[in-house]
Amino acid sequence: MIQRFGKYNRISQPGLNFKLPTGIERVTKVKIKRVYKEEFGFKTTPAGGSRFATDSEDIGAALMLTGDLNVAVVPWIVQYRISDPYKYLFKVKNVNSILRDMAEATMRTVVGDRSINEVISKREEIAIAARERLQEEMRQAETGIHIVTIEMKKTNVPEPVQPSFNEVNEAVQEKEQLIYKAKEEFNKAIPQARGEARRVIKDAEGYALDRVNRAMGDGARFTSVYKEYVKAKDITEKRLYLEAMAEILPKIGGKYVVDSDQSNLLPLLNMGQGSSVISGPGKEGDKK
Structure with missing residues (x-):
């Protein structure tokens, strides 16, 4: 970025370039390919590890109120690049300050729409939603910053309430286990009862069909016998008597x-x- 008498003049790409002597033109180098990062709720040590920030540093940024009115410790990292050097240098007085303020406000908004369990178990989903929201805020503020990614660190509750929170989680797990067992018993009993009901219905239908068919057969046989009886009463009576005796006598x-x-x-x-x-x-x- 080249300024002439303090005013923006032009952009020069890497390579051989010329400018007027110092006092007339000034050069400011902007690393547009470098990925910068801002840490919230913790500080990276020089050895490469990380630790939570102290009260005098940035612990307040990590304390957030969730949608179900629980307090969570939410540390995270914002990685970004400079996409527009002109906006980065001349549109906003302190880009890093507005980035940190907007990142914190964005994260609190996203976390405030979710429960404590979602904040702990769905960090990737929260990070994606926060990145999209923060990128829109940076665009509207004309900071010239492109948000590369937001990385959520391990989320937990404050240490003083950790034992109570563990007890609540155990109770929730026990409740879910009981519900699962009840559903398992339900899935066993209901299909069995339905199958038994269908079997009883089929048996009843079969019995009804058998009774109807027997009644129709008995009625048809009675009708045929009656027709023969009308034609020859004596012979029919004797035949019926003999048939009845032939059926009864063997049993005596x-x-x-x-x-x-x-x-x-x-x-x-x-x-x-x-x-x-x-x-x-x-x-x-x-x-x-």
């Missing part, structure tokens, strides 16, 4: 035929043996 054990006209002491016919003996007024022992 011993069978005796008694002649009411006989005057003997034992006027009977023994039909249970191979030969029949008739006792009567004739010769004793006559075989027939």
